[in-house]
Amino acid sequence: MREITRMIVVLTAISVVSGLVLSFVDRYTKEPIEYQRLKFIKGPAVLAVLSGYDNDPIKEYKKNVVLGKKGGKPVVKTLFPGRKNGKLTGVAFEVTGQGYHGSIGIMVGIDLINNTLTGMRVMTHSETPGLGARAVEPSFYEQFSGLKPDEIALSDKGGKINAISGATMTSSGVVGAVKQAMELYLLFKDKILKALGTG
Numbered sequence: 001m002r003e004i005t006r007m008i009v010v011l012t013a014i015s016v017v018s019g020l021v022l023s024f025v026d027r028y029t030k031e032p033i034e035y036q037r038l039k040f041i042k043g044p045a046v047l048a049v050l051s052g053y054d055n056d057p058i059k060e061y062k063k064n065v066v067l068g069k070k071g072g073k074p075v076v077k078t079l080f081p082g083r084k085n086g087k088l089t090g091v092a093f094e095v096t097g098q099g100y101h102g103s104i105g106i107m108v109g110i111d112l113i114n115n116t117l118t119g120m121r122v123m124t125h126s127e128t129p130g131l132g133a134r135a136v137e138p139s140f141y142e143q144f145s146g147l148k149p150d151e152i153a154l155s156d157k158g159g160k161i162n163a164i165s166g167a168t169m170t171s172s173g174v175v176g177a178v179k180q181a182m183e184l185y186l187l188f189k190d191k192i193l194k195a196l197g198t199g
Contacts, residue, residue: 041123042107046080046092049109049119051145053082053090065195067188075184081196082109082118088198090118091185097177100169101126104135108181112193115186117152120144120178125170132170140164140171144178149186152179 043058050057057080067075082090090111097104105124110117120141127133134140143161144152153159154175163171185192 042094045107045121045123046109048121049092049107050080050082050090051109051111051118052084054085055081055083057082057092062195065191067184067191067195070184070187075188077184079192079196088193088196089113091192091196093181094123095177095181095184097173097175099125099127099135099173100132100167101128104170104173104177106174106177106181108178110182110185112189115149117144117147117178117182120174122174127167127170132164132167134164134167135170135174140174149179149182152182 046057046061060083061078061080063078064076065079067077069075077093080092081088082092090109092107092109095106095108097106103124104122104127107121107123108117109119122135122141125133125135127135147160151160152175154161154163154171156163159175161171161175
């Protein structure tokens with residue numbers, strides 16, 4: 001009986017120490033990991049999808065902005081502002097689409113003056129090489145620049161975007177996510193402007 005009690009105490013102590021160590025590691029590595037993602041994944045995508053800016057959108061970003069609710073769920077986005085001569089002209093934020101093999105992380109840039117897309121870049125995916133993975137190629141993403149809200153659809157559905165050959169699900173997932181980004185922007189434009197300051 002004494003042996004069992006001792007074993008329980010030792011296992012409990014090991015569990016507590018392990019939990020504390022994991023908590024400590026998580027706490028002190030979370031910020032550096034987030035910074036690396038911002039610098040090497042999100043940052044280049046932001047700079048690519050915004051146009052006509054002379055500020056540093058990465059330095060001026062606003063993290064976890066609560067825009068409101070949609071479908072009973074809060075809409076929280078990290079916003080990257082594009083400014084020209086101090087005036088807010090564009091915004092970029094991330095959305096997620098569903099591809100053939102899982103989630104696709106997409107950065108979308110929007111022109112605040114004309115309510116059009118300034119660009120789109122796929123940042124993360126696990127799509128099939130040579131098929132869905134071609135969503136990162138200029139031949140696909142360049143089609144999105146300058147599109148109005150009603151033009152964001154695949155060409156077979158009346159839009160202006162040609163699907164990637166052999167990757168209909170990936171194409172639909174990306175287009176759907178970009179369309180969702182534009183809808184969120186139009187729905188919460190006033191809150192986006194307020195959060196970023198119109199300048």
